Amino acid sequence: MANLITTVRILCSLSILFCKVSSPAFYTLYLICGISDILDGAIARKSHTASEFGAKFDTFADVVFAVFCMVKILPVLELPSYVWVAVVIVALIKISNIIVHFCNYHELAAVHTRLNKLSGFLLFVFPFTVNLIDVKYSSGVLCTLTLIAAVQEGRYIRI
Secondary structure (H helix, E strand, C coil), X not given: CHHHHHHHHXXXXXXXXXXXXXXXXXXXHHHHHHHHHHHHHHHHHHCCCCCHHHHHHHHHHHHHHHHHHHHHHHHHCCCCHHHHHHHHHHHHHHHHHHHHHHHHHCCCCCCCCHHHHHHHHHHHHXXXXXXXXXXXXXXXXXXXXXXXXXXXXXXXXXX
């Protein structure tokens, strides 16, 4: 059941590419993706069906969702140039973390620190706030937090 929910997230993430940002269809699919991300792990743990495959599949679905959302959302926002620099830096740190972890442990994995979870939650909420909070302020907070979370993740991986 959990892997089916994860599959729904991947399919909804793909469907987001065909929706206009800020449309009801976009927000509906976006919410389904967010809810499915919470539910799949909870259901797997509660039903005692958690598996290594399920964890990797969930991480893959998270990456698909994040990349498709960035491809769709970032181009329509008027973001300050420092945001683009921060996105590239965080992406490079995250890729570095994945490579180092793979070289050390011969497996792909994501570290779910509290800061990663907080930054993930705030990134998820971000599209709902663009009409309420000036993007140059909210994006600055997000950039700072995601950068700190990525560095912290790297520290945990390298220990």
